[in-house]
Amino acid sequence: MNNFRLFLGLRLSEAAAEFLSSKMTSLVEQGLTFRSWTHPADLHVTLHFLGDTPASRVPDIGALAAEAAAATAPFALALTEAGTFGPPSAPRVLWCGLAEPAARKGALAALHAALGARLAASGFAAEARPFRAHVTLARGGAAGCSPAALVAAWHGDSAAPFVAPQPESAPRAQEKPAWTADGCTLFRTHLGRKPSYEAIGCYPFKS
Template structure:
């Protein structure tokens, strides 16, 4: 039985992908990470599912369609860079992602949880109940940009490279978009772009 390597996430919009393409090019010229994310692969992972038998994919789709209709579209914005791993040899370079300030203030005023965290939590129980193995580590919303850095990829170098890249890109609008659907991605190892959007499920009220 063939397996698909799958994860569930929120794709970055085409407009933000276009804006990030020259930024990623500039960053990769300044920071010697070994592997950079293709712009078309930019996304926020909600749940990594690992290898899933092909005959179980339809079960996944049924669960996703139900869960997606419990959440409404929400705004997201890319922020500053951060890393996982040792600061002097980071394993992963990633971009912070959160609600834009006005939307975040509205959520706080309404005593609402962060929408990405809420969507992550809403997906967890139904997916686990359907027999899909989920990672136990805490959820941290981020967009991965690169992997496998070295001593030249320290915090000061990253901050300087991000500042220069965003300035040179000429982007005047915030790197923001409306998340209107949740996506099941398939990973193709060794291919660029490496993620195939197998199915997309609109959130409640999305067109």
Template structure:
């Protein structure tokens, strides 16, 4: 079988996500560049790849993708737009030797969780099993701490006066392209109906 992402591949490695808008990609990049001076990680996410995962789907047979997109269209139609904003930073794994560095999201997290659940509910009939662990929305900034000693505390993100909020009016189906920058390619965007405040 061909590897996912190759031409004439039998499968694609897919996941659904809310993308971070371009102006916030730049804002997080500035913060990330400051972190790089004090913390060492093996892999830093390309800012164009910043996102909040909704559901990881794994390697999906290309013949199944039209069914997936139909299910995601139905899921999008049942949700409404909402507001999010950038939150603080944190890590997964041991604090002294973290596995992942992330930025959180604040705002209407209940609507984000509802969107995530709706996506999972609509793809379940296709054989995609939702994760059992609680949904923990975040933006992955870096992976695999490589410092010679325990990691320093994460510096507070500086508020330069920029607005870090945005309206979530769609989500995307991403395919992973290993070895490329950016690493994630949008296969389809799913608009979410506008919700009145």
């Protein structure tokens, strides 16, 4: 059976991707050691990870994604703080958070829920982890990537703070690139290739 490794997500604007690419370069130059850094062309916001999926299901996923997208109005997003998942002494993931304007706050979570309901109705397993929107920057931090080291490196070229993982606390928005999300994308992952993600379906939001 021919399987594709798939996920649904949002693309970043060119300005947001360039900002984060510059930030990652700066962190590397300052000696932050992670096993792998995200290729600038692969920066995205994951909505639903589908994993290894029969290629025959791609049309079904496309149809339900198009349906959810057609019921969603475009909404604004902005980059906020950096943070980590995993042990502070050797973080598993380095990420950048997202914020929405007060007038449309919750639009991203609503899209995630709409897609999740349709995926579940089509027989896809529900994700166990709660949705926490972010852009993954790097994975597999070494021992030298302690919160103190990350704070120092992040402040090396920006006034934006680095925050250790605190799920219960609200993100603090900063002056960062903002853009309007106007559609969602179905991505296929090509393991061992950089960039790794291929867009195989794009679904515009309602106009």
